[in-house]
Amino acid sequence: MNWWVSMPKVELHAHLNGSIRDSTLMELARELGDRGLVHFPDVERVILKHDRSLTEVFKMFDLIHVLTTDHETVSRITKEVIEDFAAENVVYLELRTTPKKNVSKGMNKKSYMEAVLEGLRVVSNVEVDIFSEPNFDCPASAGIYARNNECESNGTGKKKIYVRLLLSIDRRETTEAAMETVKLALEMRHLGVVGIDLSGNPIIGEWLTFLPALEFAKEQGLLITLHCGEVPNQVEIHAMLDFLPARIGHACCFGEEEWAKLKSLKLPVEICLTSNIRTETISSLDIHHFADLYISGHPIVLCTDDSGVFSTSVSGEYSLASSSFGIQKREMFQLARNAVNFIFAGNKVKQELEQVFDLAAKTLEF
Numbered sequence: 435m436n437w438w439v440s441m442p443k444v445e446l447h448a449h450l451n452g453s454i455r456d457s458t459l460m461e462l463a464r465e466l467g468d469r470g471l472v473h474f475p476d477v478e479r480v481i482l483k484h485d486r487s488l489t490e491v492f493k494m495f496d497l498i499h500v501l502t503t504d505h506e507t508v509s510r511i512t513k514e515v516i517e518d519f520a521a522e523n524v525v526y527l528e529l530r531t532t533p534k535k536n537v538s539k540g541m542n543k544k545s546y547m548e549a550v551l552e553g554l555r556v557v558s559n560v561e562v563d564i565f566s567e568p569n570f571d572c573p574a575s576a577g578i579y580a581r582n583n584e585c586e587s588n589g590t591g592k593k594k595i596y597v598r599l600l601l602s603i604d605r606r607e608t609t610e611a612a613m614e615t616v617k618l619a620l621e622m623r624h625l626g627v628v629g630i631d632l633s634g635n636p637i638i639g640e641w642l643t644f645l646p647a648l649e650f651a652k653e654q655g656l657l658i659t660l661h662c663g664e665v666p667n668q669v670e671i672h673a674m675l676d677f678l679p680a681r682i683g684h685a686c687c688f689g690e691e692e693w694a695k696l697k698s699l700k701l702p703v704e705i706c707l708t709s710n711i712r713t714e715t716i717s718s719l720d721i722h723h724f725a726d727l728y729i730s731g732h733p734i735v736l737c738t739d740d741s742g743v744f745s746t747s748v749s750g751e752y753s754l755a756s757s758s759f760g761i762q763k764r765e766m767f768q769l770a771r772n773a774v775n776f777i778f779a780g781n782k783v784k785q786e787l788e789q790v791f792d793l794a795a796k797t798l799e800f
């Protein structure tokens with residue numbers, strides 16, 4: 435197995451509806467096509483087209499959302515996404531998703547999230563730590579990588595993945611809708627919800643619309659990550675950095691002043707190489723800010739963003755970063771390990787993950 439696959443990894447920026455398998459999207463599209471609800475050949479063409487501008491990507495999400503409208507499908511895609519990340523040896527996943535309403539399916543934001551939780555519960559080929567703080571004394575958790583990456587916990591021989599949830603506010607939403615999402619996150623804190631994400635089409639919506647909900651979330655102790663600088667909007671970038679989120683995603687369109695501010699604040703950045711290139715937010719990897727942030731020791735974590743939409747994987751992102759920027763596997767392992775410092779779950783999970791990485795360092799010779 436390649437080192438980038440076998441080493442443990444932490445994924446902190448993955449959108450549920452962006453991480454669906456192509457095969458599942460095609461199956462869902464075919465079903466709706468058979469019922470005359472979509473024109474299958476058109477949908478198939480969109481699903482199989484992998485080069486999309488940022489604008490096209492958001493049209494793609496609208497289409498995906500048409501395919502994933504009912505509770506059962508939400509549970510199914512959640513289950514599959516967890517299985518796929520675990521197969522990549524992701525040991526900790528912070529999965530983000532936008533709670534949705536769909537009156538015709540009897541869906542509200544809460545029932546949408548319950549469907550997500552159901553998806554987590556029905557994963558059977560991987561042990562999923564959803565919300566309980568793990569038992570730190572349990573040697574099995576540390577043994578995930580003991581033998582061929584197999585965990586012996588509960589005698590199941592299964593891999594283990596910690597999953598925590600972030601609720602996303604879509605930039606199309608109103609202040610009230612954003613507040614509803616934050617209140618839901620607070621209600622579901624004991625069910626593994628650890629934070630809030632602000633995402634969606636960056637040319638839509640105003641920072642001030644979301645600020646009251648984000649401030650409330652922060653006051654209540656939820657951790658916040660913001661999609662920041664996907665388009666050149668210096669005023670918004672400064673306002674977002676001044677807000678002091680726990681992390682930011684992307685940071686593509688920063689100018690000198692914004693870099694200086696980000697670096698002095700030491701805010702961790704979720705870097706999504708393939709996504710940035712595919713959406714043409716960054717024109718080429720040669721000029722990607724990953725290199726500068728990495729060299730300057732700025733806190734960064736490599737993420738997929740939308741593994742389904744961009745046909746990538748966490749392992750693929752590590753392999754790409756290593757080959758594009760000439761970083762050796764030991765350093766890549768250290769990069770993966772550093773991400774443990776930026777997770778939103780508590781110290782117990784951090785300690786457990788440290789043990790996983792300690793063990794992997796020995797057994798996998800990183």
Ligand SMILES: CNc1ncnc2c1ncn2[C@@H]1O[C@H](COP(=O)(O)O)[C@@H](O)[C@H]1O
Pocket residue numbers: 449450451452491495496530531532533602604605633634635636661664709713739740
């Ligand atoms: C390309 N970079 C990106 N920039 C901004 N927002 C993005 C995104 N990729 C995904 N999303 C956000 O995540 C939603 C899909 O997952 P969920 O329905 O929430 O599970 C998209 O509709 C968009 O709001």
